[in-house]
Amino acid sequence: RVNGERLWQNLMEMAAIGATDKGGNSRLTLSPEDSAGRRKFIADCQQLGMTVTSDAIGNLFCRYAGTDSRADAVVMGSHLDTQPKGGRFDGVYGVLAALEVIRTFSDAGIRPKRSVEIAVWTNEEGARFTPAMMGSAVFAGIMPLAEALERQDSDGISVERALKQEQWAGESPFGRPFDAYFEAHIEQGPVLEASQRTIGVVTGGQAIRWLDITVEGHSAHAGTTPMASRRDALLAVAAMAAELERVAARFAPEGMLTIGELTIASPSRNTIPGSITLSLDLRHPDDEVLARFDSECRLALAAVAEGRGVQVTVKQHWLSAATPFDSDCVDRVDSAARMLGYIHQRIISGAGHDAIHIAKHCPTTMIFIPCAGGISHNEAESIEPDHAEQGANVLLQAVWGRANR
Amino acid sequence: RVNGERLWQNLMEMAAIGATDKGGNSRLTLSPEDSAGRRKFIADCQQLGMTVTSDAIGNLFCRYAGTDSRADAVVMGSHLDTQPKGGRFDGVYGVLAALEVIRTFSDAGIRPKRSVEIAVWTNEEGARFTPAMMGSAVFAGIMPLAEALERQDSDGISVERALKQEQWAGESPFGRPFDAYFEAHIEQGPVLEASQRTIGVVTGGQAIRWLDITVEGHSAHAGTTPMASRRDALLAVAAMAAELERVAARFAPEGMLTIGELTIASPSRNTIPGSITLSLDLRHPDDEVLARFDSECRLALAAVAEGRGVQVTVKQHWLSAATPFDSDCVDRVDSAARMLGYIHQRIISGAGHDAIHIAKHCPTTMIFIPCAGGISHNEAESIEPDHAEQGANVLLQAVWGRANR
Ligand SMILES: NC(=O)NCCC(=O)O
Ligand SMILES: NC(=O)NCCC(=O)O
Numbered sequence: 001r002v003n004g005e006r007l008w009q010n011l012m013e014m015a016a017i018g019a020t021d022k023g024g025n026s027r028l029t030l031s032p033e034d035s036a037g038r039r040k041f042i043a044d045c046q047q048l049g050m051t052v053t054s055d056a057i058g059n060l061f062c063r064y065a066g067t068d069s070r071a072d073a074v075v076m077g078s079h080l081d082t083q084p085k086g087g088r089f090d091g092v093y094g095v096l097a098a099l100e101v102i103r104t105f106s107d108a109g110i111r112p113k114r115s116v117e118i119a120v121w122t123n124e125e126g127a128r129f130t131p132a133m134m135g136s137a138v139f140a141g142i143m144p145l146a147e148a149l150e151r152q153d154s155d156g157i158s159v160e161r162a163l164k165q166e167q168w169a170g171e172s173p174f175g176r177p178f179d180a181y182f183e184a185h186i187e188q189g190p191v192l193e194a195s196q197r198t199i200g201v202v203t204g205g206q207a208i209r210w211l212d213i214t215v216e217g218h219s220a221h222a223g224t225t226p227m228a229s230r231r232d233a234l235l236a237v238a239a240m241a242a243e244l245e246r247v248a249a250r251f252a253p254e255g256m257l258t259i260g261e262l263t264i265a266s267p268s269r270n271t272i273p274g275s276i277t278l279s280l281d282l283r284h285p286d287d288e289v290l291a292r293f294d295s296e297c298r299l300a301l302a303a304v305a306e307g308r309g310v311q312v313t314v315k316q317h318w319l320s321a322a323t324p325f326d327s328d329c330v331d332r333v334d335s336a337a338r339m340l341g342y343i344h345q346r347i348i349s350g351a352g353h354d355a356i357h358i359a360k361h362c363p364t365t366m367i368f369i370p371c372a373g374g375i376s377h378n379e380a381e382s383i384e385p386d387h388a389e390q391g392a393n394v395l396l397q398a399v400w401g402r403a404n405r
Numbered sequence: 406r407v408n409g410e411r412l413w414q415n416l417m418e419m420a421a422i423g424a425t426d427k428g429g430n431s432r433l434t435l436s437p438e439d440s441a442g443r444r445k446f447i448a449d450c451q452q453l454g455m456t457v458t459s460d461a462i463g464n465l466f467c468r469y470a471g472t473d474s475r476a477d478a479v480v481m482g483s484h485l486d487t488q489p490k491g492g493r494f495d496g497v498y499g500v501l502a503a504l505e506v507i508r509t510f511s512d513a514g515i516r517p518k519r520s521v522e523i524a525v526w527t528n529e530e531g532a533r534f535t536p537a538m539m540g541s542a543v544f545a546g547i548m549p550l551a552e553a554l555e556r557q558d559s560d561g562i563s564v565e566r567a568l569k570q571e572q573w574a575g576e577s578p579f580g581r582p583f584d585a586y587f588e589a590h591i592e593q594g595p596v597l598e599a600s601q602r603t604i605g606v607v608t609g610g611q612a613i614r615w616l617d618i619t620v621e622g623h624s625a626h627a628g629t630t631p632m633a634s635r636r637d638a639l640l641a642v643a644a645m646a647a648e649l650e651r652v653a654a655r656f657a658p659e660g661m662l663t664i665g666e667l668t669i670a671s672p673s674r675n676t677i678p679g680s681i682t683l684s685l686d687l688r689h690p691d692d693e694v695l696a697r698f699d700s701e702c703r704l705a706l707a708a709v710a711e712g713r714g715v716q717v718t719v720k721q722h723w724l725s726a727a728t729p730f731d732s733d734c735v736d737r738v739d740s741a742a743r744m745l746g747y748i749h750q751r752i753i754s755g756a757g758h759d760a761i762h763i764a765k766h767c768p769t770t771m772i773f774i775p776c777a778g779g780i781s782h783n784e785a786e787s788i789e790p791d792h793a794e795q796g797a798n799v800l801l802q803a804v805w806g807r808a809n810r
Binding site for chain 1: 488489490530531532535537592593594595611613615623624625626627628629630631632633634637639640642643644645646647650653654657658660661662663664665666667669671672673674675676677678679684686688754755756757779780781782783
């Protein structure tokens with residue numbers, strides 16, 4: 001069994017790095033705050049005699065050597081980066097639960113047959129550089145390294161430059177074989193809390209599509225241009241958003257739709273917006289239904305644009321297909337939860353996770369614990385210490401079993 | 406009569422300063438580009454033997470001495486600053502038409518009884534620092550200097566600092582008496598073009614209200630938060646904009662409504678927006694109707710907020726009351742247009758102008774010329790050289806008459 005108090009204390013120590021005034025965390029990927037968090041984690045791993053390497057996209061791998069040095073490692077992990085104003089547990093919980101598992105091995109003086117590693121994936125959030133889950137995508141060969149390195153943040157700084165500034169790029173090879181990958185994470189949704197379960201046995205992840213939308217109207221003077229002759233990009237976007245909300249209702253309750261970014265070109269109070277860009281995040285557990293959801297959104301956008309005399313263009317920015325997890329790994333998590341006497345249920349992940357990419361590389365699954373009100377990507381994100389401990393115990397058992405296979 | 410070709414050439418020379426790639430101008434107030442435009446203008450005035458002063462908000466006054474040095478001056482003018490992506494004529498036309506008037510006096514070797522000045526008002530556009538028409542407001546005692554100096558742009562640079570950087574603050578006293586003020590300007594609307602008139606005799610300006618709106622919902626994860634339990638600030642704002650559009654329709658055709666700025670706090674593609682700020686520009690020729698328009702907008706905002714479980718707060722940012730112009734000045738413009746044989750009509754200004762503030766200080770009016778398609782606050786802003794010449798001739802006659810009164 002893990003030491004729940006030590007895990008919680010470690011979570012609070014990490015939360016002090018890049019703390020926000022409202023009790024959340026701001027450690028954007030490859031920022032000085034992110035680096036400070038990584039350095040603390042590395043120091044803790046080194047104290048346990050773990051070896052630390054990184055790859056060219058800055059993913060970290062901290063290895064606790066097994067008795068059979070030729071056998072592929074069992075890997076745990078998640079991410080330490082956060083949203084611009086994120087919570088204290090998204091990603092961090094999975095990394096520190098994994099550290100607690102190794103500490104428990106180390107305290108007990110035991111070594112599994114296979115080595116056990118903790119992976120810290122670069123840029124899981126996708127908030128500073130898109131897409132999300134970048135480091136795991138490059139590791140798993142889903143995104144070419146060169147493409148990832150070119151991505152820029154809103155200040156025009158590339159991933160390549162940020163990696164150089166923060167000095168995280170190393171030599172560890174991409175696509176090295178893993179025996180299996182287990183990621184513990186907060187659910188970030190309300191399902192477990194509502195059904196009063198403490199462990200989610202994650203059977204897969206839903207499909208995600210990110211679209212880039214541009215609306216071109218005509219900028220003109222706010223005080224002299226008759227309402228009837230305007231081609232106001234902002235009012236057009238508002239009408240589009242209302243239509244998109246109606247489309248989403250047709251795909252309820254599984255279908256989800258979010259406009260997270262919206263930027264007016266050259267905004268000014270007394271100028272009718274002429275050009276607007278916005279993002280659209282669409283999700284559904286079923287790839288085919290998501291494809292239909294996507295096309296109905298495009299039809300709705302085109303109809304509003306036509307009616308208002310504005311131009312709309314829609315480009316796919318990123319796609320992540322629905323991903324089933326490995327049945328052996330899922331079963332190990334399920335049995336561990338049952339053996340430990342924790343109330344659990346099977347669940348599909350609404351969020352994208354590094355595990356979704358790693359599932360293409362090796363047998364993979366995830367363990368969810370509840371978060372208060374299902375709130376995440378918010379400074380108010382909160383979990384129970386008891387649930388944190390239970391999730392880490394399930395991780396311990398599942399990994400121990402697999403690593404001695 | 407003025408020299409139309411010289412006026413046009415001078416307009417094109419100014420348009421070369423801060424030129425944008427789409428044929429417009431970007432000379433934000435108190436930027437290096439704005440300063441370059443001012444320096445060119447000052448050099449041209451000095452060639453005519455005019456004396457140049459400035460006041461503490463950076464308004465410029467270039468004086469062509471009359472025969473009676475104790476008589477109050479007749480002042481012409483407008484502004485040289487532009488929108489972030491503005492046109493070549495908004496403001497600039499009034500300043501350079503005034504310069505052409507003085508050149509015509511100078512060529513003819515004549516001096517009116519009263520001195521004639523050209524005023525270049527600081528920050529008319531309100532794009533970099535709000536509110537619009539700042540320099541004329543401070544001159545006319547409508548806004549305290551200290552308040553204006555504190556206003557900051559989106560980079561946190563204050564008017565005070567920008568004035569120091571660009572070195573435009575001088576000693577000329579605020580509120581010095583003027584005999585009268587005449588401002589030539591492009592209409593920035595479609596009225597003159599539609600009625601095929603070339604001169605607008607401006608009888609006053611409509612009322613303007615600027616509101617600041619904040620909408621607070623709840624930020625949460627885009628992939629895990631069921632649509633039914635979201636408090637999405639962006640979808641709320643979209644619904645609000647649709648309602649505001651409906652309110653505006655009830656005040657058609659005079660009522661005008663524009664959302665020119667909209668900012669999501671900590672935007673991220675996969676985070677439901679939790680907090681959004683936006684601007685609202687409301688206009689109507691009648692103060693009382695505008696007040697009703699304003700309250701109906703607030704009611705509509707509150708109703709949407711209530712229905713969606715979000716908070717909305719509305720603050721008045723700026724108010725400019727409907728302003729009638731002086732009948733002697735208006736009549737002089739009207740007679741000049743008639744005498745010159747130009748097709749003219751009386752018109753109310755939809756845009757705010759420095760003349761609106763100066764009207765509180767001395768007898769004032771404006772002269773409008775058409776602009777293509779009524780388009781302004783847009784790089785595509787365009788006028789006919791012939792109309793530019795006609796407007797300057799009307800200005801010449803009206804000012805000459807008043808200055809010899
Ligand atoms: N877990 C998480 O917040 N991932 C970011 C990718 C997503 O948008 O789902
Ligand atoms: N003329 C002009 O564009 N003025 C700016 C103030 C306004 O918004 O009307």
